[in-house]
Amino acid sequence: MKYTGRILTISIYLTAHSFYLLYYILSGRGITMLDWLGYPLFTVICYLAGLQFDRAVFNSERDPLTGLFNRRNTEARIAKMMAAADRYGHKVFVLAIDCDNFKWINDTLNHGTGDTVLIEISKILLLERSKRTIAIRWGGDEFLLCGLCSSPSEVEEIKLRIKSGISRLSGKMNLPVTISIGCALYPDDDKTVSTLINLADLNMYTQKKS
Numbered sequence: 001m002k003y004t005g006r007i008l009t010i011s012i013y014l015t016a017h018s019f020y021l022l023y024y025i026l027s028g029r030g031i032t033m034l035d036w037l038g039y040p041l042f043t044v045i046c047y048l049a050g051l052q053f054d055r056a057v058f059n060s061e062r063d064p065l066t067g068l069f070n071r072r073n074t075e076a077r078i079a080k081m082m083a084a085a086d087r088y089g090h091k092v093f094v095l096a097i098d099c100d101n102f103k104w105i106n107d108t109l110n111h112g113t114g115d116t117v118l119i120e121i122s123k124i125l126l127l128e129r130s131k132r133t134i135a136i137r138w139g140g141d142e143f144l145l146c147g148l149c150s151s152p153s154e155v156e157e158i159k160l161r162i163k164s165g166i167s168r169l170s171g172k173m174n175l176p177v178t179i180s181i182g183c184a185l186y187p188d189d190d191k192t193v194s195t196l197i198n199l200a201d202l203n204m205y206t207q208k209k210s
Contacts, residue, residue, distance in 0.1 A: 006050030013046045014039075063137040065115060066122035074136055075193045078146050081132075082186055082193070085148055092186035093155045095145040096200035097125070097162070100178045100208060102141035109175075117169075117177055124165035128158055144197070155183060180208040 017038055024031055063070045069077075081092045099105075099121060106114035118141060125135040125145055133147030145162075149155050159181050170177040182204025184196040 003050075005052070006047050009046040009050035010043055013042055017042065066119055066137050068122050068125070068135045068137045068143070070137060071139065074138075074144070074146075075197075077134055078193045078196070081146065081148055082191075085186060088148075090148045090150055091152075091188065092196075093145075093147060093149050093158075094184045094186075094196045094200040095155070095159065095162075096138070096182040096197070096204040097121075097143040097145060098180050098204055098208065099141040100180055101176060105175065105177075113175075117173070117175070120169050120173070121166070121177075121179070124162060124169065127165065128161070142201075144200070152185065152188075155185070159183070180204050182207060 021031055021035060024035070061069055061072055078092065078094065084090070085092045099117065102114060102117065105117055118137075121143065122135065122137065125143060128145060128147075129135055130147070133145065136144040136146070138144050145158070149158075162181065163179065166177055166179050182200045182202065184190065184199035184203065186196055189199055190196050
């Protein structure tokens with residue numbers, strides 16, 4: 001969770017209150033103890049108000065079940081990665097990940113088990129999270145993992161780690177949990193965010209049918 005709201009509200013208050021005290025000093029009026037006590041008192045109030053703003057922003061960008069990013073601002077985040085890739089000579093990968101038999105798990109067992117599977121898959125994806133990588137719940141049982149990489153082989157290693165984690169999850173839950181993963185690379189496959197996502201999605205469904 002970012003500190004934008006807290007920093008902004010406290011900064012505005014401190015600036016305004018300082019100008020208020022400066023005005024009183026320059027106009028020859030006295031400053032009371034209550035004027036000085038305004039600093040700690042209203043700083044706390046502004047901090048709490050800013051905290052509510054930061055929480056609202058954080059929750060608006062997160063999927064409530066898994067804690068991953070939701071679809072909001074996904075294209076903007078990937079676009080920033082593309083700009084960073086251009087600066088440093090890297091690539092951007094987009095992995096579309098889908099739970100193959102999620103409908104069977106949800107319908108045959110129960111929705112609680114289905115939710116648990118989604119949460120556990122999210123935990124596996126979060127193991128790949130870094131300053132260069134983000135995990136997104138794209139919708140239903142589909143996820144995106146996007147990030148910077150130096151080569152296609154690095155992406156293959158990520159895919160292997162994810163599949164290994166899913167295999168362990170399947171054993172732990174005693175359920176046939178499997179996934180399909182489709183990949184698209186910038187700038188190799190395309191240079192637009194929407195097309196990369198669509199290509200990754202198409203490749204994922206191609207693998208699912210094979």
